[in-house]
Amino acid sequence: MSLPETPPSMELFAPDLLAGETALVTGGGTGIGKELALAYADHGANVAIASRSMDHLEPVAEAIEDRGVEACATTVDVRDRDDVEAMLETVLAEVGDVSILVNNAGANFLCPAEELSANGWRSVVGTILDGTANCTFTVGEHLIDRGGGAIVSMGATNSVRGAPYHAHSGAGKAGVHNLMQTVAAEWARHGVRANTVAPGVIRTEGVMDVMGETVAEQVIDEDLAADRLGTPADCVPVTLFLSSPAAAYVTGAYYAVDGGQLLAPTPM
Numbered sequence: 001m002s003l004p005e006t007p008p009s010m011e012l013f014a015p016d017l018l019a020g021e022t023a024l025v026t027g028g029g030t031g032i033g034k035e036l037a038l039a040y041a042d043h044g045a046n047v048a049i050a051s052r053s054m055d056h057l058e059p060v061a062e063a064i065e066d067r068g069v070e071a072c073a074t075t076v077d078v079r080d081r082d083d084v085e086a087m088l089e090t091v092l093a094e095v096g097d098v099s100i101l102v103n104n105a106g107a108n109f110l111c112p113a114e115e116l117s118a119n120g121w122r123s124v125v126g127t128i129l130d131g132t133a134n135c136t137f138t139v140g141e142h143l144i145d146r147g148g149g150a151i152v153s154m155g156a157t158n159s160v161r162g163a164p165y166h167a168h169s170g171a172g173k174a175g176v177h178n179l180m181q182t183v184a185a186e187w188a189r190h191g192v193r194a195n196t197v198a199p200g201v202i203r204t205e206g207v208m209d210v211m212g213e214t215v216a217e218q219v220i221d222e223d224l225a226a227d228r229l230g231t232p233a234d235c236v237p238v239t240l241f242l243s244s245p246a247a248a249y250v251t252g253a254y255y256a257v258d259g260g261q262l263l264a265p266t267p268m
C-alpha cells in the first residue's frame with residue numbers, strides 16, 4: 001500500500017491564511033512552482049511568478065487572477081543579479097510589497113561526475129545556488145527594509161546523502177540549505193525567516209525529462225517507503241505553513257517532503 005495523497009490545501013488551511021501578503025515564486029510557471037503559486041492565490045496572497053520563458057508564466061498568471069487576487073508574470077534569468085534586481089523592480093511596481101519569496105527555479109540533468117563539463121556544472125549550480133543567492137540577497141534587502149518576511153527555498157534530498165549522477169545538483173542544493181541557515185541567523189533580528197523544503201522525487205515534467213519512467217519505477221521499488229513518487233501537491237502544505245504566521249518561531253529549518261526517501265531501506 002502507498003502513502004495516501006495530500007489533500008488540497010483548501011481542506012487544510014483557512015482560505016484567508018495569507019490575505020494581505022504578496023508572494024514571489026521563481027519558476028512559478030511549471031511543476032512544483034506552479035502548484036505553489038496557485039495555492040498562495042487560493043489562500044488570499046497576491047502572487048508574482050518569474051522565469052526565463054513567458055510562455056508558461058502567462059496562463060498561470062491568468063489562473064492566479066481567476067482566484068480574485070493580483071498577479072504579475074515577468075521574465076528573469078536568476079543566474080544574473082542585474083536581471084533579478086530588474087525582476088524585483090517590476091514586481092514591486094505591478095503588485096506592490098513582496099513579503100514572501102519562494103526560491104523554486106531549478107535545473108538538473110543526470111551525468112557521471114567525471115563527464116560533467118565546466119559549463120554543465122556552471123549552468124546547474126548557477127541556477128540553483130547563484131540563483132537562490134541572487135534572489136535571496138536582492139529580495140532579502142527589501143524584506144529587511146519593510147520589517148520582515150518569509151523566504152522558502154526548494155532544496156532537495158540529493159544534498160543530504162550524496163547524489164550519484166547529479167553532483168552539480170546535490171552540491172548546489174547543499175549550498176542552498178546552508179545559505180538559508182546563514183540568512184536565518186543574520187536576519188531574525190529584522191523579522192525575516194528563511195527555511196528549506198527538500199522534495200524527494202516529485203513527478204513533474206522537468207524531473208521526468210531528467211529521469212524517465214524506467215528509473216522512476218526503480219526509485220519507487222528500491223528507495224521509497226511511500227511506494228509512490230511525490231506530487232507537486234505534496235509540497236504545498238509545508239511551504240504554506242512556513243510562509244504563514246503559524247511558523248513565526250520556525251527559521252533555518254529543513255523539511256524533507258520525500259515519502260521516506262531519506263530513511264534506511266527496510267531489510268524485510
Ligand SMILES: CCCCCCCCC/C=C/C(=O)SCCNC(=O)CCNC(=O)[C@H](O)C(C)(C)COP(=O)(O)OP(=O)(O)OC[C@H]1O[C@@H](n2cnc3c(N)ncnc32)[C@H](O)[C@@H]1OP(=O)(O)O
Nearest residue numbers: 106107108109110111117119120123156158201206207211
Ligand atoms: C537516479 C535518480 C534520479 C532522481 C532524480 C531526482 C532529482 C532530484 C533533484 C532535483 C531535481 C530537479 O531540479 S528537477 C528540475 C529539472 N528541470 C530543469 O532542469 C528545467 C531547467 N533546465 C534547463 O534549463 C536545462 O536543462 C539546463 C541544461 C539545466 C540549463 O540550460 P541552459 O540553456 O542554461 O544550458 P545549455 O546550454 O543547454 O547547457 C549547459 C551545459 O550543460 C550541458 N548539458 C546539458 N544537458 C546535459 C546532459 N544531459 N548531460 C551532460 N551535459 C549536459 C551542456 O552540454 C552544456 O555544456 P557544454 O556542452 O560544455 O557547453
Ligand SMILES: NC(=O)C1=CN([C@@H]2O[C@H](COP(=O)(O)OP(=O)(O)OC[C@H]3O[C@@H](n4cnc5c(N)ncnc54)[C@H](OP(=O)(O)O)[C@@H]3O)[C@@H](O)[C@H]2O)C=CC1
Nearest residue numbers: 027031032051052053077078105106156201202204206207
Ligand atoms: N521534481 C523533483 O523531483 C524535485 C524538484 N526539486 C526542486 O524543486 C524545484 C522545482 O522543481 P520542478 O517543479 O520539478 O522543476 P521544473 O523543471 O518544472 O521547474 C523548474 C523551473 O525553473 C525555471 N528556471 C529554470 N532555470 C531558470 C533560470 N535560470 N532562471 C529563472 N527560472 C529558471 C523554469 O522556467 P523557465 O524554463 O521558464 O526558466 C521552470 O519553471 C526546483 O528547485 C527543483 O530543483 C528538488 C528535488 C526534487
